[in-house]
Amino acid sequence: MKSSLGVFLAAWAALMIAPFANAHFRLLEPQSWLVENDLGDPQKLGPCGGTSANPGTPTNFINKLQGGQILHIKLQETVFHPGHYRIALAVNSRAELPADPEVTTSDSERGPASVAAAIQQTVQAPVLADGLFVHTARQTEPFETVVQLPNLNCAKCTLQIVEFMAKHGYNKDGGYFYHHCADLEITADPSKPIDTRWVPKH
Numbered sequence: 001m002k003s004s005l006g007v008f009l010a011a012w013a014a015l016m017i018a019p020f021a022n023a024h025f026r027l028l029e030p031q032s033w034l035v036e037n038d039l040g041d042p043q044k045l046g047p048c049g050g051t052s053a054n055p056g057t058p059t060n061f062i063n064k065l066q067g068g069q070i071l072h073i074k075l076q077e078t079v080f081h082p083g084h085y086r087i088a089l090a091v092n093s094r095a096e097l098p099a100d101p102e103v104t105t106s107d108s109e110r111g112p113a114s115v116a117a118a119i120q121q122t123v124q125a126p127v128l129a130d131g132l133f134v135h136t137a138r139q140t141e142p143f144e145t146v147v148q149l150p151n152l153n154c155a156k157c158t159l160q161i162v163e164f165m166a167k168h169g170y171n172k173d174g175g176y177f178y179h180h181c182a183d184l185e186i187t188a189d190p191s192k193p194i195d196t197r198w199v200p201k202h
Contacts, residue, residue, distance in 0.1 A: 025163055027143060027180040029074035030063040037067040039078045044174035045183055047160055048181035049096045051173050052168045063159075067195070068151035073144065073161070081165045084119070089184075090158040091198045096126055097160050100177045103190075110169060114176040117164040125150075125197035149186060150195035157184040162177040178195075 021063070026032075026040035034042070034049050034056040042056045043049045050056040065071060073087065090096035105112040119131040133143040163178045170176065186193060 004078065007071075007188065014079075015183055024077070024079040025178060025180070026076045026078055027074075027161060027182060028076055029072050030179060030182040030184065031059065031061045031067075032180055033058060033061070033183045038143055040076075040178075040180065043178045043180055044158055045169060046100055046153050046162075046174060046177065046179050047094050048158065049179050059166045060197045062156065062183045062185045065149060066185075067153070067186045068192045069149055069189070070145055070146045070148050071159075075133070075143045077143065082136040083163055084117075084134040085132040085143070085163045085164070086119075086127060086162045088127045088160045088162070089133065089150070089198065090126055090160070094158050094181075097158065098126060100162060100175060101164065103164070103176050105170075112170055113169075114164070114166050114168045117176065134154065149184075150198045151188050152186060152195050152198055153188045154184070154186045158182075159184055161173045164200065 021059065021191070024039040026036055032049075035058075036043070042051045042054045043056075044051050064111075075085065084184065086101065088097055101117040103117045104115045106115050107113075119130075121128055123130050128147045129145065130146060133139075159182045161180045165176055166178050
């Protein structure tokens with residue numbers, strides 16, 4: 001009985017602490033638009049990282065890619081928290097990036113804590129992939145996937161990766177999310193039709 005009570009109390013204590021732990025990740029591929037430290041900071045502010053105290057230092061790097069091709073995405077979670085990721089692409093400006101997903105919360109003694117975030121079961125532009133890398137345990141290896149780029153021309157598109165953190169307290173900069181972006185220059189493949197889901201302005 002004492003053993004069972006001890007396990008219960010330990011689990012309860014972990015649950016109470018968990019909502020207010022921080023999670024972090026680094027964008028390894030493609031190259032980030034901001035200089036990231038070993039934890040991936042600064043990364044709280046939407047839509048593309050930084051914090052209210054530190055907007056970050058741009059790398060000024062533009063990843064040059066061909067439209068309609070496969071793009072390799074590689075992330076490293078540096079501080080664990082359960083959750084998942086979403087990838088989106090803005091062609092004309094970052095204002096086109098979707099808002100962070102709606103979050104379901106629960107009350108705790110220290111305020112609201114995240115429970116779940118909405119996931120697009122059938123993704124629609126500008127989202128490329130959603131519900132990626134769902135995990136409830138610490139991951140030591142990088143998360144990796146591929147997404148297909150739309151076939152279009154853009155001099156400076158923005159690829160956004162958003163991390164949703166479950167069991168997390170609200171933070172003033174990012175809510176229940178962390179954000180990273182990469183600048184892309186996409187050249188359309190002339191042998192393929194232009195993807196009309198993303199319509200560049202001229």
